[in-house]
Amino acid sequence: MIIQQFYDKGLAHASYAVIRTGKMIVIDPARNPQPYYDFAAQRDADIVGVIETHPHADFVSSHLEIHQATGAVIYCSKLTGAAYPHETFDDGDFIQLNDVKLKAINTPGHSPDSICILLEDEQGKDVAIFTGDTLFVGDVGRPDLRENVGNITAKKEELAKQMYRSTRHKLMTLPKSVIVYPAHGPGSLCGKNLSPDLESTIGRELRENYALQLMDELSFVKILTTDQPFIPKYFGYDVDLNKTGAKAFKQSVDAVTRISAESPLQKDVLIVDARPKQQFRNGHIKGAINLQDGDKFETWLGSVLKPGEPFYLIAENEGSLNILIKKAAKIGYEKNIKATLLAPVNATEKSAHLDLDDFKANQDNYNIVDVRNNGEVNEGKVFKNAASIPLPELRERINEIPIDKPIVIHCAAGYRSAAAASIVAAKIQQVLVYDLGEVVVEFDEGVHN
Incomplete structure (x- = not known):
């Protein structure tokens, strides 16, 4: 049996592949499915299933595209209200991967429709759990993202209570040796105290995770609903997009319009200039905003701009443009790009220099x-x-x-x-x-x- 983690540092997102005897299941895939296709080819495996632990808020999943390209079955909770072809995957359900099993556990808390996937090896032993956004290394998923979006909405206090029960009654009772594979690492906005480590064990989390320590439900709710990070503007949009399934990644990226630096720009459309700030300061288009390319570009793009808000995208060279378009696509914002271009000749507005x-x-x-x-x-x-x-x-x-x-x-x-x-x-x-x-x-x- 092979377990492979794929990690996107930009969104602090971890997805997984499980392979057994030539068959592969993908868990919580990122927008670009190519790494999963490549890994399956390297291991001479067929992708037969995709599991969504919940409708993700912070990235666009490729579950529908993988299904359309490979015929893989998509599995998710019946509570998701999925509008794509799928099989429900809830308490008591399992996927047989030759002589190993992937078992569904309903764990509401981060969202009402969250599930975890418990992996049982060929000896019938529970060896690993894919926890989605329910349990992280050092934290649990924030409960305040589904108050107004998704098939089922719930107030953060109610979801926090559900998280208390999910952790205490379902996850904390597992064998201490079970390996924990979460969907996010440090820097994710889906929690507030994530460890730099990208995997753990139930035993370690029982010892070290603040949210799993001895406390009553009221104390837990207060802790979990306090001091959570901000919610980017795009989060609700991505929940709804993931409920229906996004268009194919490459097709969407290739459809973005590219124009020459001399082309006139529509006056009422926002300009996002992603060049390094010194280049921007030395000369930019009047009214442009400087969201520099970097590890968190997509997060800030989706935090500053609203879903559906059109914008021009400027970069310092073609290579940077290609990367930035793909980063925008990770959160479903490639459709917002009116056009991309390199810095035009009329980029002469200079930033003020502080004494x-x-x-x-x-x-x-x-x-x-x-x-x-x-x-x-x-x-x-x-x-x-x-x-x-x-x-x-x-x-x-x-x-x-x-x-x-x-x-x-x-x-x-x-x-x-x-x-x-x-x-x-x-x-x-x-x-x-x-x-x-x-x-x-x-x-x-x-x-x-």
């Missing part, structure tokens, strides 16, 4: 905006008089920023402040808008030392 010495000496002469997340701000402000507006909320709350003084924007390390400064500068012309950038680390160290 750092003057700022250090005269901070009261500036309106400071902190675009870190609320949880970061709660741990300590860098500037006591700064207004706090998290980056995902900035476009909707920009009118809260006073315009009686120049504006300085900061985050924790420079990426978000570059995006935020470009968003604010595109809308506020009465005063200069500055990005404090990486220099914020010097101020932050002064606060915490």
Whole structure:
């Protein structure tokens, strides 16, 4: 028997393949199915099944495409309300993979329709469990993503209660030796305390996972519903898209329009410039926002832009454009791309340059905006008089920023402040808008030392 993990660092997403005697099951596949096809070919295996542990909020799954390409059966809970061809997979159901079994366990909590998959080896021993977004290494799935989306909605407090029962009655009773394979690792917004490790055991989680320690239901609910990270704008959209199934990855990526750098752009369409911030500062199209390519580009794209909002995408070269289109497709935003292009000749708008010495000496002469997340701000402000507006909320709350003084924007390390400064500068012309950038680390160290 072979178990293979596929890990996408950008979305901190783990998917899996299980192979036994030439037959392969894929669990929670990412948008691009090619790695699973390649792995099956390498192992001379046929993909016969795809299991969805729940309708994912943070990425688009390729379950429907894999079914259409290979004939593999899609398995999911009957509670999913799936609009694609599938077989239901709930408590008591199992998939026989020659002499091993994949057994369904309903584990509501992260979502009402969540399942885990328990793997029984050829000796009939439970050896591993694929926990989806129910149990992570060091955490459990957040309960607040299904209050308004999905086939079944539920308030976060009710889902937290369900998570308490799922963990206590179903997962924590498993043998301590059972290996835990979660759907996410550190950096995922589906939990708040994920370990850097990408696998664990039930025994280790019983010892180390804060959510599995001895406590009553009320205490558990309070802990689980407190201090969860922000919810990107695209999460609800992806839940609904995964309920129906997305179009084929390559077909969708290839359909994105590409135009020359000299082509005129429609004035009312947002421009996302993904070049490094120094290139952007030296010259960009007026009104463009700077979401730099990086490990979390797709997360910030789906946090700043709404589902269905069209945008032009600019990159520094063709190779970067190809990568960025695929990153947008991972969250279903390739359909939003009006067109892609390289930096045009009229990209002449320059960003304001902050006189750092003057700022250090005269901070009261500036309106400071902190675009870190609320949880970061709660741990300590860098500037006591700064207004706090998290980056995902900035476009909707920009009118809260006073315009009686120049504006300085900061985050924790420079990426978000570059995006935020470009968003604010595109809308506020009465005063200069500055990005404090990486220099914020010097101020932050002064606060915490």
